[in-house]
Amino acid sequence: MKSTVEQLSPTRVRINVEVPFTELEPDFERAFKALAQQVRLPGFRPGKAPRKLLEARVGRGAVLEQVVNDALPSRYSEAVSASDVKPLGQPEIEVTKLEDGQELAFTAEVDVRPEITLPEFDALKITVDPIQVDDDEVDAELQSLRARFGTLTGVERGAQEGDFVSIDLSATVDGTEVPEAATEGLSHEVGSGQLIEGLDDAITGLKVGESKVFTTKLAAGEYAGKDADVTVTVKSVKERELPEADDDFAQLASEFDTIGELKESLTDQVKRVKSVQQAEQIRDKAIEALLEQTEVPLPEKIVQAQIDDALHNAIHGLDHDEDKFAEQLTEQGSSREEFDAENKTNAEKAVKTQLLMDAVADKLDIQVGQNDLTERLVLMSRQYGIEPQQLIQILQQNNQLPAMFADVRRGLTIAAVVHAATVTDTDGTVIDTAEFFGPAEAAQAEGEQADEAAADEATDKDADAAE
Incomplete structure (x- = not known):
């Protein structure tokens, strides 16, 4: 041949x-x-x-x-x-x-895969926001904790933000009742915005037994997108009484003896959340820096496939009805032209990022070790609430193991780029990236172990062939 x-x-x-x-x-x-x-x-x-x-x-x-x-x-x-x-x-x-x-x-x-000329990774400079914890943020966490231990007490005044109410709802469209919109004894926190638009404004000020009619668009059902006249009737109003933020509360709500110790713990908790957010910002900015400094030719058919997949996912729930999709976009303040333009931009960036990360991985000879795969499988199995072995079977049946392997490799690649780059916050402080991206030495050792394993396997095969 x-x-x-x-x-x-x-x-x-x-x-x-x-x-x-x-x-x-x-x-x-x-x-x-x-x-x-x-x-x-x-x-x-x-x-x-x-x-x-x-x-x-x-x-x-x-x-x-x-x-x-x-x-x-x-x-x-x-x-x-x-x-x-x-x-x-x-x-x-x-x-x-x-x-x-x-x-x-x-x-x-x-x-x-196109040939890609990559920048020097050690010349990359990444600047992110510093980690700062304000007293207001700690107080908000403390307030949330107090709310969990609060008690509800009935009141005779009109409902206000933060109250818990029991309500009845009914709706009509052009005088016709909408059965699926009717409900009784529905619990709702005033001001949460968790139900239909306009409900919180209508409830505010109503006392037990009082009703109000307001107009809103129905989000689902036969009359989805239609203006409906909704009647809300308040059946009960309860306010939440919060426990005092003192040592007794600290002992009730935590393992700490004093409110001061509890606040210190909440401060650390906020700091951990911000550390995760900072790590995500580092990752995103590392990718953005590479994208800005690298020319990546785009394969048109791969980009088009990505565009088609995104469109399919967007209209699948609408039975692929283009007219319904257009109506939905209009209700969201968008249009099909805007959707298509944004979809194309997102697809091009996604393909460009994947090609770039694969090129960087090849240049750095990133090897995926057994520990890397095991950690990812354990993490995913916890997220889905199933055993790792069961997850492996599902991934195999759906031919998703190669995609998971590629995703792990790209994660290791980003970590390697971050290690090579200079990472500081806007105050000029150099950031230790080891907590979320692992020590550079460990990543290198993992790669060397993978190389040795591959070499040993090759040697074993050669020996078997010789026999």
Whole structure:
């Protein structure tokens, strides 16, 4: 078999393949074996009919079609392996020559990973917000904790923000009642904004037994998007009384003896949350810095596939009804043109980021170790509430293990870039990134262990072959 590669663009190639018929003999054997099981000939047991009789029955054309269809994928893979091509997505294959007994020739056009010139990672400078904890933030956490231990007491005044009410709701559209919008004894915190728009304003000031009618758009059901006249009736009003923030409360709500110790713990808690947010900002800014300094050619078909997937996900819940989708966008203050433009921008950035991260991983020779995969599986299994082994089976069944592997590798890649870069906050303080991105030495050791494991495996295979 001979193959050559034509570079059509920085992101697309055409692979030309020529296969002599002598190399297709194994494919003919498989084709006739399959036909022998399918075609019944008098006087022969299933699978035992001679090739000539089978060919006479089904025709030479049918045999050739079977052989070509079976041969194309394997010969394409063989041609890719023999080249430096790194395909993205599925190829477009076209048979250009089929001379019976002589030669099979075909072309395969496919998107490929482009060559990317990367910046020096140690020259990257990343600046993020400093971690600052204000007294107001700690007080907000303390207030939230007090609310959890608060008690509800009925009041006779009008409802106000923060109160808990029990309400009845009913709605009509153009005078027609909407049964699915009617409910009784619904609990609601005034000011939470968790139910329909306009409800909190309508409830505010109402006493027990009082009602009010307001107009709002229904979000779901038969009348979704329609203006409805909603009647709300208050059945009860309760205010939340909070415990005093003192030592007794600290002992009730925590393992601490004093309110001062509890506040210190809440301060640390806020600081931890902000540390996670800062780590996310470091990661995002590292990627942005690379994107700004790197030219990444985009494979059009891969970008289009990303665009199509996003559109499919957006309208799938609407039974792929384009008109309903347009109405939904209008209600959100957007339009189809704006959606398509944003969708394209997001798809281009996503593909560019993936290609860039893979190029960086290759340059840094990022290796995914067993510990890395185990940590990710344990984390995911906790998130989904299932055993790691069950998660592995699900990932295997859905062919998602390669995607998980790639995601882990990209995470290690970002960590390596962060380690190489200079990271400071806006105050000029150098940030220790080890807590969330791991020590650089550990990442390097993990990679070396993966290299050694691969080398040992190769040695074992060579030894087995020698035997």
